[in-house]
Amino acid sequence: MNVGVSESSMADKSKTINIALDPTSGIPFYRQIILQIEMAMADGRLKPGNQLPTVRGLAVELRVNPNTVARAYNELEIRGLVSSQHGTGTFISDREVEMSEVEREEVLSQLVRGFVSQAASYGFTVDDIIRYLTDYHEEGRK
Amino acid sequence: MNVGVSESSMADKSKTINIALDPTSGIPFYRQIILQIEMAMADGRLKPGNQLPTVRGLAVELRVNPNTVARAYNELEIRGLVSSQHGTGTFISDREVEMSEVEREEVLSQLVRGFVSQAASYGFTVDDIIRYLTDYHEEGRK
Amino acid sequence: MNVGVSESSMADKSKTINIALDPTSGIPFYRQIILQIEMAMADGRLKPGNQLPTVRGLAVELRVNPNTVARAYNELEIRGLVSSQHGTGTFISDREVEMSEVEREEVLSQLVRGFVSQAASYGFTVDDIIRYLTDYHEEGRK
Amino acid sequence: MNVGVSESSMADKSKTINIALDPTSGIPFYRQIILQIEMAMADGRLKPGNQLPTVRGLAVELRVNPNTVARAYNELEIRGLVSSQHGTGTFISDREVEMSEVEREEVLSQLVRGFVSQAASYGFTVDDIIRYLTDYHEEGRK
DNA sequence: GTGGTCTAGACCACA
DNA sequence: GTGGTCTAGACCACT
Numbered sequence: 150m151n152v153g154v155s156e157s158s159m160a161d162k163s164k165t166i167n168i169a170l171d172p173t174s175g176i177p178f179y180r181q182i183i184l185q186i187e188m189a190m191a192d193g194r195l196k197p198g199n200q201l202p203t204v205r206g207l208a209v210e211l212r213v214n215p216n217t218v219a220r221a222y223n224e225l226e227i228r229g230l231v232s233s234q235h236g237t238g239t240f241i242s243d244r245e246v247e248m249s250e251v252e253r254e255e256v257l258s259q260l261v262r263g264f265v266s267q268a269a270s271y272g273f274t275v276d277d278i279i280r281y282l283t284d285y286h287e288e289g290r291k
Numbered sequence: 292m293n294v295g296v297s298e299s300s301m302a303d304k305s306k307t308i309n310i311a312l313d314p315t316s317g318i319p320f321y322r323q324i325i326l327q328i329e330m331a332m333a334d335g336r337l338k339p340g341n342q343l344p345t346v347r348g349l350a351v352e353l354r355v356n357p358n359t360v361a362r363a364y365n366e367l368e369i370r371g372l373v374s375s376q377h378g379t380g381t382f383i384s385d386r387e388v389e390m391s392e393v394e395r396e397e398v399l400s401q402l403v404r405g406f407v408s409q410a411a412s413y414g415f416t417v418d419d420i421i422r423y424l425t426d427y428h429e430e431g432r433k
Numbered sequence: 434m435n436v437g438v439s440e441s442s443m444a445d446k447s448k449t450i451n452i453a454l455d456p457t458s459g460i461p462f463y464r465q466i467i468l469q470i471e472m473a474m475a476d477g478r479l480k481p482g483n484q485l486p487t488v489r490g491l492a493v494e495l496r497v498n499p500n501t502v503a504r505a506y507n508e509l510e511i512r513g514l515v516s517s518q519h520g521t522g523t524f525i526s527d528r529e530v531e532m533s534e535v536e537r538e539e540v541l542s543q544l545v546r547g548f549v550s551q552a553a554s555y556g557f558t559v560d561d562i563i564r565y566l567t568d569y570h571e572e573g574r575k
Numbered sequence: 576m577n578v579g580v581s582e583s584s585m586a587d588k589s590k591t592i593n594i595a596l597d598p599t600s601g602i603p604f605y606r607q608i609i610l611q612i613e614m615a616m617a618d619g620r621l622k623p624g625n626q627l628p629t630v631r632g633l634a635v636e637l638r639v640n641p642n643t644v645a646r647a648y649n650e651l652e653i654r655g656l657v658s659s660q661h662g663t664g665t666f667i668s669d670r671e672v673e674m675s676e677v678e679r680e681e682v683l684s685q686l687v688r689g690f691v692s693q694a695a696s697y698g699f700t701v702d703d704i705i706r707y708l709t710d711y712h713e714e715g716r717k
Numbered sequence: 718g719t720g721g722t723c724t725a726g727a728c729c730a731c732a
Numbered sequence: 733g734t735g736g737t738c739t740a741g742a743c744c745a746c747t
Binding site for chain 3: 718719720721722
């Protein structure tokens with residue numbers, strides 16, 4: 150029974166997601182953390198099972214109070230996006246997407262339509278959105 | 292309950308700008324109102340001389356506290372973008388609003404990022420969104 | 434326009450729900466608060482639109498730190514059970530139960546079956562549960 | 576990977592007690608294990624002399640860290656409810672477990688209250704639950 | 718006055 | 733070592 154060697158072979162242990170806080174944005178730190186983790190999930194940088202940085206670790210990295218990171222993780226857990234395991238760490242949840250393709254499409258449709266009308270009230274067109282989204286996505290891939 | 296001057300006599304003089312508030316966006320209502328009026332001015336939906344909805348009228352329409360609308364109008368007046376004329380209404384000033392591309396991009400950025408992370412919490416990826424949005428767009432063109 | 438009299442006629446303003454914390458239970462304070470509010474909703478003592486006690490008010494009453502109450506309210510808000518309005522208060526959400534009777538029954542069925550099997554693993558029968566639940570409910574009505 | 580004594584040679588000697596862990600209950604896993612074993616002893620599903628599953632076996636079955644199971648067994652041994660015999664297994668002690676009505680009621684209380692508040696968050700009332708549970712029960716009797 | 722955010726620091730529980 | 737809870741107290745934002 151090999152102990153030690155086998156323990157250390159966890160290259161994929163905790164993903165680095167390069168969270169950056171902008172203190173001038175007016176968006177609370179804990180919310181910026183949530184947003185960035187959600188976005189990392191949306192574009193595939195974080196997948197189910199991946200471990201997030203530890204609360205204290207991320208707090209040190211971002212130079213914020215551990216409570217602030219804990220609050221972000223806590224909210225993500227309440228929403229079911231991550232699962233914290235005492236003494237072990239915090240992990241991206243296995244999404245139990247029991248939705249059929251049809252249902253998924255329906256939910257996506259609702260979300261997008263709502264967003265389009267919101268953006269429209271600011272004077273943005275669907276074209277604006279698509280353009281930004283595509284650029285944004287390319288950016289993330291570099 | 293009619294109080295004071297009838298508001299309905301100027302119904303056709305005040306532009307409807309379709310302000311939509313999103314209580315889940317984290318952006319305070321008064322700021323959402325300001326932003327949307329600014330954007331409407333920037334892209335020509337509101338022109339100098341146009342009358343804004345009355346404070347009370349808009350408050351009822353948006354189902355918020357009249358103070359909230361008043362605060363938005365007040366801040367717009369301080370910035371010189373609108374001018375309130377006692378007993379008459381609130382009007383778009385001559386002073387032009389030039390919203391730079393950069394500013395527009397910033398607002399769009401915030402909106403899109405917020406939406407992406409909301410969609411992520413339902414398990415949708417950026418790709419899903421782009422795909423749907425493009426289809427949706429094509430659909431609209433037919 | 435009557436001001437003052439009409440403002441003060443808010444007898445039902447904020448519901449008293451008599452939350453009691455048990456420091457010996459091992460259940461964290463914030464969770465006890467959540468549980469008791471949820472139960473008040475379940476047996477009809479709190480209805481949509483009712484205002485909860487203020488964060489500071491409840492904190493004083495329960496002799497805990499305001500942050501502890503805020504945390505409970507916050508979690509309830511994330512779950513969509515209450516809605517906090519800045520500068521105004523915290524209110525029980527209007528549940529948008531768009532579910533058909535059939536769907537409701539389905540969800541209830543899943544919940545109950547899950548619970549029954551959980552209780553069974555502790556050696557309790559459905560009879561035990563019904564008996565306790567009925568007693569508990571009568572208790573609440575006194 | 577076979578290490579040490581084969582566990583399968585005593586498969587039919589160790590009682591299956593169907594322990595079910597609920598990660599959302601807030602009760603730590605090790606405590607859920609203890610509670611369920613105690614209840615099984617109290618209502619006769621486990622009798623003196625019966626062998627418990629091996630630590631590793633149960634850990635695999637429940638998909639938890641073996642330390643967690645070990646901790647539960649350890650605590651049960653300290654209380655004298657089970658005795659571990661090196662190289663052989665863990666067995667229910669002669670010492671009787673009398674779980675008083677009061678204790679049983681307490682556990683039931685916790686379970687039910689937790690369930691009621693969970694159901695409340697889906698908009699179900701205590702009445703809904705009682706009604707469904709009674710129907711469900713009748714159903715089962717047919 | 719309402720709720721919201723953040724810090725600093727202590728102590729506990731789980732693995 | 734991990735995450736979880738709670739306090740005390742400061743300061744901000746909305747009504």
